[in-house]
Amino acid sequence: MIRAETVCDKGEAFEAADTITLDEQQRHRRRMAMVSDGGIAFLLDLAETRLLREGDGIRLDDGRIVKVVAKSEPLYAVRGQNAAHLLSLAWHLGNRHQAAQIFGDHILIRREPVLREMLLGLHAVVEDVDAPFDPEGGAYAHHHHQHGDEARPLTAAHD
Template sequence: MIIESVIGNVATVEKRAPHVERVYLVSDDLVKRIQRVVTDHGNEIGIRLKENRELIDGDILYMDEKNMIVISVKEDDLLTIMPTSIQQMGEIAHQLGNRHLPAQFEENEMLVQYDYLVEELLQQLSIPYKRENRRVKQAFRHIGHRHD
């Protein structure tokens, strides 16, 4: 089976099939438009998305009256940063920006993929954080940039 488009997302569709097969992806694979995957039931699927979009957690790749195939994102090793002031947020955002490290935000937390140098920096700046395995909804996007 080759999937060329996403049908919808389980968070927004009203009609769902009773049986769900899952394709487990690491967050880095969400940006790949062409890939070969295997469901948790052992079925091999080719993904070749026509539209230029990233996959997100809960995307429905296939659905009929009885079955659906859904994307599930595996947990990432993350640093969850919890600044206590705008000063701390500014300091860590500036430092991470200088390193071109991608970040995501959920409520009052900044999420970055684990890096021991960032962990040392957080300790030096006395910024509260925790290291945890956690699912993210979308891929961490690396943004290309040059210093001239």
């Protein structure tokens, strides 16, 4: 079986032979049999567990690179009344150890009805969205990803 032991960070220049579309939990791996979107079967066999980010490249031992695509997931977009309120909401989510993707004007989290009720009780605006989820790595993560004010289009969920 083809093996993949290295990852090219999304900032590196590479030409992808194929893509693999995964949600956030599927992208948090060390060792797993995988199949690219075009049918390339390979064994991901990294030295340590890491979160594969949107745009990273998985280098196969035959030299080809498979580009990682983040799959849209059902999330909440959380907005505050102002920057200080959003910061307070982020603190409450962090206090509950929730994975979160932080933007300048909103936070993305996985849908969880109990959290929705808590956030609404804190006067947050909570919107159901479908979007790729690329949460912060945490203080002890080896591959920290900074989001800053980058914008990603959000698509309202249709139930």
